[in-house]
Amino acid sequence: MKTNEENINKQRFVECIVNSMQMTVIDFTNSLHKGAPYEHMIHQWITSLYEEKVEIEEAITIIHQRRLQVLFYNSEIKTPEVEITKARKRVLDRLKNSAIYNSLDKKNKEYVHSKIENLIRPNLHSCSDIFKIILKICKKLRNDQKSTITNTVKPKTHETKKNTNNNMVLHNLITPNTYLLNNHIV
Numbered sequence: 001m002k003t004n005e006e007n008i009n010k011q012r013f014v015e016c017i018v019n020s021m022q023m024t025v026i027d028f029t030n031s032l033h034k035g036a037p038y039e040h041m042i043h044q045w046i047t048s049l050y051e052e053k054v055e056i057e058e059a060i061t062i063i064h065q066r067r068l069q070v071l072f073y074n075s076e077i078k079t080p081e082v083e084i085t086k087a088r089k090r091v092l093d094r095l096k097n098s099a100i101y102n103s104l105d106k107k108n109k110e111y112v113h114s115k116i117e118n119l120i121r122p123n124l125h126s127c128s129d130i131f132k133i134i135l136k137i138c139k140k141l142r143n144d145q146k147s148t149i150t151n152t153v154k155p156k157t158h159e160t161k162k163n164t165n166n167n168m169v170l171h172n173l174i175t176p177n178t179y180l181l182n183n184h185i186v
Helices: 002-020 025-034 037-051 056-072 080-096 106-120 127-153 165-174 178-184
Strands: none
Touching (some): 002 025, 002 056, 025 037, 080 106, 080 127, 106 127
């Protein structure tokens, strides 16, 4: 009995959406049975929205938005995730050709990837702007990485040597003694 009730609810859901598209349910199902790709795509959307338990009014709005996207954007649905993926790929492809990025260690590259995600998600910047920002981050990371490497490799100097007589003699030979010159010149 519950399955019959579910079927009735689903049928009502489909009918409301199809009627909102100014189609008859009979024409829609006939086209669906003939294998029409447009009706098949809409039926998949309706089914997924029904399974997600979306309200009818909201489902109608979603279906109309998707239909407009298909009709006006070369039959390709452009969801935000698709656009984010494309932008991420463009930035990463340009970045992989950069010597600065390639000189970073694994930890810094992971940090750069997290920064790319933070810049791409809000969709506030173009890919070229994101690339410029990421290059600046890479340069700073590379400089920090180089200073860390040189600090670990460079031997630490203990104490500075105190001036002894030998050092003073050497110092006097190398640098002119301006005091003596100034006092003896008339």
